Amino acid sequence: MKKRFSVIIVGIICFLCSYQEAKAQEVLPQDENYFQQFKELPDSETRIDFFFNNSNRYNQNSAYDWLDSVNVYLNSSKKTNDSISVIDYQLIQSQIYFDLGDYEKSLAIAKELFDRMDNFELEKKTLILNLMDADYSKLELYDKQIEIRRYKREIGLTKNVSFYDIYSSLGQHRKAMEDYMTEEKRNVEDGDFYAQAVYNNNIGNYLRLDKSTPTALSYFNKANALIDVYFSDVINSKTTNQINEANYLKGVILGNIGKCHVQLKEFEKAIPYLDESIEMIKKYNTGKFSTDLVENTLEIAECYLQLNNYEKATDYLSDGLTPVRIENILKRNRLYAAYYDRTGDFKSATTYLKRNIRIRDSLDVNATNIKSQQLESVLSQDLEYSRKMMEVQKADLEKSRNEILEKDERINLVFISLIFTLLGFSGLVYAYLKSIKNQRLIAEQKHFIENSLIEKDSLLKEIHHRVKNNLQMVSSLLSLQTKNTRSKAAIVALEEGKSRVKAMALIHQKLYQNEDLSVIEMQGYIESLINSVQSVYKKGGHNINITIDAEGVELDIDRAIPFGLILNELVSNSFKYAFPHDEENGKIYIHLRKIQDQEGFFEYTDNGVGLPEDSDERANSSMGIRLMNRLANQLQTTLNTDRTAEGVRFWFNFK
Template sequence: MKKLLGKSLIISIFCLFIAPGIHSQDSVPLVDDVYLNFKNQDQHAQRFSYFFGSPNRYKQNSAYDWLDSVNQYLNEAIKDKDSMAIKHYMLMQSQVYYDLGDYDKSLAISSELYDEKDQLELDFKAKLLGLMDSTYSQLALYAEQIDIRKEKKDLGLTEDIAFYDIYSNLGLHRKAMKDYIIEVRKTFPDDDEFSQAKYHNNIGNYLRLDNSPSVALNKYKEAKGHLTVYLNNITVVKSESELISANSLMGVIDGNIGKCYSQLGQYEVAIPFLESSIQQISENSKGKYSSDIVENTLEIANCYLRLENYEKAVEYLSSDLSLTKTAHILKRNRLLSSYYDKTGDYQNSAAYLKRNMRIRDSIDVNESELRTQQLATVMGRDLANTQAMFEEQKKNLELQRLEMTAQDEKINLVFISLVFTLMGFAGLVYAYLKSIKNQRLIAEQKYIIENSLKEKDSLLKEIHHRVKNNLQMVSSLLSLQTKNTRSKAAIVALEEGKSRVKAMALIHQKLYQNDDLSVIEMQGYIESLINSVQSVYKKGGHNINITIDAEGVELDIDRAIPFGLILNELVSNTFKYAFPHDEENGKIYIHIRKQNGQEGFFEYTDNGVGLPDDTDERAQASMGIRLMNRLANQLQTNLNVDKTSEGVRYWFNFK
């Protein structure tokens, strides 16, 4: 202790001579030890500010060391009956428990402070509400989380109440992504590389969780590119906190890329990204519980199991992981069961399976009902928030209208005073009354039209829903017929028919899910169509890199159905014939562009084995080619085919 004090004194004298104008707030010498600097602060307010201002506070000392010190200071404050110091140390204590992953204890302490929120300063409230927001999210208490966000908005700490992350936690990843894009993209400029990285990483998360790993992978790579530019930009001075956040985000992105490769079955490619992620997150979040580290560790074990490297797999499964989430416990038990099964220890394999069955039995009873209740509560709060925003906008518009009306009345009075004739006054009164009458008539007609449109939209959605259900029934009948058919040619024909029926059913599904019943958003439709085709033609389908360039293109149903059937035929042919040896470098590129007032353009290419020499003769006998030509005729165009050096290219223009 004396050596440390001596070293602190030397550093203080050195700083006094070389920088006489620089002094800390309480003249406390700072050394390269966050924990020691924290303890050297004289007052609880300085310790409070230093604690929350230290981005990597567990760099030298563990969170348990910090907890011991905070508990000691808290006991002293209780003994001295210093109410403000007690609150400061309690919030620090709650934060440490959160960093350790003990969310129940963290919430219990935060809730006690929250009961005295009216006596707290705004900065203290901001930290408390932010911590409670994160804790409620970890505990899946979404209704309470929304209440906290509403209070943050009322205090002016945030502009609006966000729901997209909660929707994602409840499994509605596509809706979460749409809301996230609408609410977040407008909040930062195009040259903000760090915000761009976070934005694209989150979109990638929604796509990956929605089982679109190939599309998500592109988003993660885009996020990594933005973050690399940010870190390499030496013209922008970055604080220690900003560098830690950026490096932590880089680790998270690497982990997400690894998970995508694992989903795509490329386990050897996935492992280096997952290992890099664990290292980066650990270095920049020392002492804090990280769900990403747990997920990536379990995913590495899964990859090694798939690669039959059981020694490495069990090494990662045996690591010291704090499994606080039920999903992590279930996954670890499942992987251990698989490991013991593959190594011949069937007794242990069965034991871990039974553990999972006991856990699932304990949560399955109420999980569905609880999830439904949470979803209903969140959607109700979302609707109430939307209505509140609408009412606020309505009030603002009404105030503007009243101001404009008042201004118009003043102008009318001035005009009347200038003209001051009985006929002119009578004419103005008549025109005013007539205007009010017309406005009422217009408002009534508008109300009738809006109700009629709503009713028609509901009927159209119901029609599309029933059509989709009927087409699914047809698809099921074809599946039954396939099981009862021995002829290989008949089975192939039935499977092709089933795939075509699914393509049409998907159109009607997209229509009744959309707010706009007149058009189909082609990017999402094509992604869903390809996933559907992949489920039929599994061989080689998951090794093909598929690029879809149809963002922002919308087509009506009369054109979307021919497009869907043509794409179904092209993708099916690629999966069946283009890559006979299941190459891993297979590529498909789909491009659709439609500009206002101009012709659209469609292009489909793959780098497979290409078309055979007798393609023209086969075209007369192939139902698929004849079907595509007829569908092209429906689009008032001709399907063009180019044989390239690698693969084949189909293209046409359309109106």
């Protein structure tokens, strides 16, 4: 009986969860005419509250219908000199222009209100400043955007000034992610699934823009799971606007997952995500201009173009697409040019390519200069803010120090008064003598410990130095053996062995050269390893452009040795096989990242001739590949291999 009762309870809970999720996915009430309700309201105060509290306001009437009515109310208020109503309707007017993507008009109205908002209520000040912040972001006027954010802090709308989204817009995606994690992680509560979904989606977006696509995809999948949990949460009730915003966020997340698959050249996987994202954004962002909608439409058009489905590709390209951002305009022209080139209409293809050339010619120099100036402005203001915060902290420390000194003075006065008592005098003398004795004992022990630590460090450095020298001797013996060997296969094997010994010797050399004997700075180690490998393969490698991105990453010796041997094998293989004609445009990219208390990521790519068709069969017989797989096992991971259009890519995550 108890078992049957438990089954019934579980069934009811599952039904409620399914019902709530299905309810969240329903179309928001389309029979509710928000525009008509807006017009029936009695005054501007109720209308502005209604307008900004209904995110799905354009469900039946377009933004242009709203704009026409608001203009009528605005003109009427101006004629009657109703200054409060004029402000309300101008705020609504500015938001409508923003929703339409006309950011310059929106900003012009908001700036006019900003110049005379000293006596405004805090709620209206917030609306004005948020509109200006958003407009400056869309218009890429980041120095002005920073000024607005500082002003918001000054009047108490926010405690901190954050620049992570501005850094990302200026191409500094990694710094943006680090600042965002520092600022926002502490504000996300464990039970707030919507906020957690937003957080993971933003982290994933910074990683996607930074080309760390596999890691970005994991964050987007987590965000998608969290938004589904938010929908199925039957305990916390949700308003219609909250459900609408959550569905819109899910559409954005699905679009980001699709974009990741496009970056990974997985076009068939990307299409369902992008298609569903486009439908959800259109459905839950009705009447508003959306950059995500434009980008997802271009991405799905590219997928169909890559899959040679030209009819579908042109359907999406001609689907009322009106990109505003320059990169989206360039991408649309590029896709049209590719379509016409593949279908044999070379004249039309040339026309679209010329359009892009004209756009780039007119923007490249100015855009680069403006971007550099704005980045410099952001950095300088960021440094200025940090300097002010340090001054405040310094003042607080000085205040604390003065309070401690005053407290010490009071204690000294009490101490002096106690000295004049007979009983206290004898006790203080005894304590004083004992204290001196203890201090001497502590000083002797401290001196002994310091000497022991210095001796230990010296011994460790000496051990690492001797290990390095012994490995170099092994390398020299291998070199002598190579000179006395006529077999080419034996010479190759000895050279490979010598290269591996050098990779291990370099680890010990870096350790005894470091102040900290526990870790190795990987950027310098990888550079030294590359130079060592180049010295072995003198005929190749000098025309190859090698990019190393491992700044600030440190590994202990247990992970550095297998990692160094894996990298030694990869670089050696690239020099030996990837560039048989010693091409001048050869490229190798090495990427290593380690986030504190989280897993690391390693990626190695070259644009050489790629792997042979029988590479899977060779993997069983090649010592180098077997060695790399065993070394990867030591790192508790698996070495992954991807064939790309230009060469080969190896990658793995590690703890």
